[in-house]
Structure formats: C-alpha cells, structure tokens
Amino acid sequence: MNRIPHPKIGLGHWPTPLEPMLRINEMHKGPELWVKREDCSGLAFGGNKTRKLEYLLADAQLKGATTLLTAGGVQSNHARQTAAAAARVGLGCELFLEQVEAVVEPDYNHSGNLLVDHLLGARVHQLPYGQDLDAAMDLRAKTLTDSGQVPYIVPVGGSNAVGAMGYVHCGLELAEQLQAKKLSFDAIVLATGSAGTQAGLLAGLALAGVDIPVLGITVSRSSIEQCDKVLTLLHEVQSLLKQPNLHEDHVICFDQYYGAAYGEPTAAMIEAVRLAASLEGLLLDPVYTGKAFAGLLDLVRHGYFGTSERILFLHTGGSPALFAYSQCLGEN
Numbered sequence: 001m002n003r004i005p006h007p008k009i010g011l012g013h014w015p016t017p018l019e020p021m022l023r024i025n026e027m028h029k030g031p032e033l034w035v036k037r038e039d040c041s042g043l044a045f046g047g048n049k050t051r052k053l054e055y056l057l058a059d060a061q062l063k064g065a066t067t068l069l070t071a072g073g074v075q076s077n078h079a080r081q082t083a084a085a086a087a088r089v090g091l092g093c094e095l096f097l098e099q100v101e102a103v104v105e106p107d108y109n110h111s112g113n114l115l116v117d118h119l120l121g122a123r124v125h126q127l128p129y130g131q132d133l134d135a136a137m138d139l140r141a142k143t144l145t146d147s148g149q150v151p152y153i154v155p156v157g158g159s160n161a162v163g164a165m166g167y168v169h170c171g172l173e174l175a176e177q178l179q180a181k182k183l184s185f186d187a188i189v190l191a192t193g194s195a196g197t198q199a200g201l202l203a204g205l206a207l208a209g210v211d212i213p214v215l216g217i218t219v220s221r222s223s224i225e226q227c228d229k230v231l232t233l234l235h236e237v238q239s240l241l242k243q244p245n246l247h248e249d250h251v252i253c254f255d256q257y258y259g260a261a262y263g264e265p266t267a268a269m270i271e272a273v274r275l276a277a278s279l280e281g282l283l284l285d286p287v288y289t290g291k292a293f294a295g296l297l298d299l300v301r302h303g304y305f306g307t308s309e310r311i312l313f314l315h316t317g318g319s320p321a322l323f324a325y326s327q328c329l330g331e332n
C-alpha cells in the first residue's frame with residue numbers, strides 16, 4: 001500500500017546507503033556514529049532536494065508546467081538540484097539567486113553550485129542581498145504567463161507540504177532499513193534550514209511507528225524560530241497524511257553551531273569537514289552538513305549522548321559548495 005497519498009516521479013537512487021563511520025568511531029570511542037548517505041541520491045551531485053523534487057515535479061507536471069522558478073542563495077544546493085530535475089524532465093528552469101553578504105570567498109560568485117547551475121541549462125537571475133525573492137519570482141511568473149507559458153514556483157528549499165513528502169518517504173525507507181538490518185538508533189542529527197527535511201522525516205518516522213528523536217542543527221535561525229517553522233510544516237504534512245499531530249516536544253533544534261551568519265565559515269565547521277574527509281572519505285559541505293556535523297561532534301564531546309548509544313547523521317549533501325570556499329578550506 002502506498003502510504004504517501006501524493007504522486008511522485010522518479011529522480012533518485014533509493015534506498016540511500018546506511019553506513020557506520022568506522023574510523024571516527026575508533027578515534028573518539030564514544031557513541032557509535034552512522035551516516036545515511038542522502039548525498040548519494042543520484043541527481044547532479046545528490047542531496048536532500050532530490051526526494052522533495054520527486055513530489056514537487058509530479059505536482060508541476062499535473063499542473064501543466066513548462067518552466068520551474070525557484071530561489072535561494074548564490075550557492076543554493078536546492079537551486080542546483082531543481083535545475084537538474086528540470087533538465088531531466090525537459091522543463092525550463094529559472095533561478096533567482098541572492099548574494100550572501102557574509103561570505104567573502106573569491107570563488108563564491110562563479111564556482112561550486114553556480115557553475116553547475118549554468119551547465120544544467122538554468123537561466124540565472126543574480127539579485128543583491130536583501131532583495132524580495134518571492135516578489136521577483138512572482139513578477140517573472142506573470143511575464144511568462146503573459147507569453148503563454150505555465151510557470152511553477154518551487155518554494156525556497158522545496159519546503160512546502162508537498163516537497164516535505166520526500167522526507168516522509170525517507171522516514172519510511174529508514175524504518176525499513178532498520179528492520180532489515182536489525183538496527184536501532186537513539187537519535188538522528190541533521191542540518192535544518194527551510195525545515196522540510198526535519199518536518200518530513202519526523203512525519204515519516206511517526207507514520208512508520210518509529211520513535212527516534214530528530215535533532216536539527218540550525219544554519220541561520222534561533223532554535224525558537226526554527227522549531228516554530230518545523231512544527232508548522234510538520235502539522236501541515238501530518239494533516240495531508242491524515243495522521244495525528246506530533247506534540248511540539250518532538251521538535252528539537254540547536255542554534256549554537258552556525259556561527260555569525262548563514263554561510264559564514266566557522267572554525268568548528270572547517271575541523272568537521274576535514275575530519276569527515278580525512279577519516280571517512282566523506283565530503284560534507286561548508287554551509288549545512290559541515291556545521292551540523294560540527295554540532296554532532298560537539299554534542300558527543302560534551303556527553304550529550306550516552307557512550308553506548310548509536311547516533312545517525314543524515315548527510316544531506318551540498319559538496320559542490322566546497323569549491324566555492326576554496327580559500328578557507330584549502331591547504332591546512
């Protein structure tokens with residue numbers, strides 16, 4: 001039985017692998033860390049947007065869309081994956097990318113995700129910091145409509161209730177993996193931004209009857225604001241699924257790991273990116289997974305988890321952004 005009553009198209013390679021971090025575990029001798037490789041989702045460098053786009057593109061196709069419009073920062077992973085999905089199914093794609101004020105890297109404005117966006121055939125509109133991206137997309141959508149096209153606006157991060165169904169799918173998939181491997185986890189740690197990943201995963205795990213705390217490491221907001229955002233979306237998703245609402249206690253966020261601003265490097269992020277790469281051959285990213293993994297390592301070091309617990313890190317992708325941060329991540 002299909003437990004998610006929403007159409008989807010196929011874009012990714014599922015299930016994504018579930019692996020222990022053997023050398024890191026050997027080093028810190030604390031709780032056992034595992035990783036679910038959402039970065040191996042199979043679409044243009046992979047990442048967490050693939051699952052969301054499977055549902056969003058099905059919706060776009062049902063509505064007869066000819067062009068996808070979406071928005072984000074210059075190095076948006078979501079924009080890159082949306083451009084790839086549009087290329088796969090033969091839709092036009094226009095990206096509205098805002099300058100990120102805090103980042104002073106020389107490669108930021110031409111390499112990494114932005115380079116890939118161009119290769120994928122997207123039309124890129126670069127906007128100054130602080131611009132109203134939704135207004136810019138609405139205006140362009142009107143122009144496209146007037147010229148006989150059918151625009152479809154994909155929300156920032158793919159995080160509305162339809163997109164979040166992708167992470168309901170991930171929750172169900174993880175529950176099956178746990179059953180098949182006779183494995184259990186005491187917590188899941190992930191980066192949380194536009195909130196669809198955390199909200200969808202919580203809804204998916206609840207639907208599967210699996211109770212594992214999901215800890216979101218924020219990348220730009222206070223934990224109060226982020227918890228509110230996740231909870232609102234979680235309840236929207238659960239009402240579409242006709243499931244009872246989870247109580248707000250299930251939404252847990254930590255805001256002490258993103259540093260001064262969204263996208264701004266931190267010393268702990270650089271350490272975490274280097275550690276995962278040099279001990280596990282695992283490429284994190286500077287904006288999301290690097291900061292989330294730094295948060296996980298800090299929680300481990302401060303004894304937040306018991307030493308006999310097993311913790312899952314959701315690797316949500318983003319590695320193309322490494323090339324946009326060559327100055328801070330370059331030579332040791």
Ligand SMILES: Cc1ncc(COP(=O)(O)O)c(C=O)c1O
Pocket residue numbers: 047048076077078157159191192193194195196197198285288289316317318
């Ligand atoms: C690599 C990566 N990880 C995590 C996230 C956060 O996911 P969400 O926006 O669903 O909270 C993003 C969002 O863009 C991302 O690009």
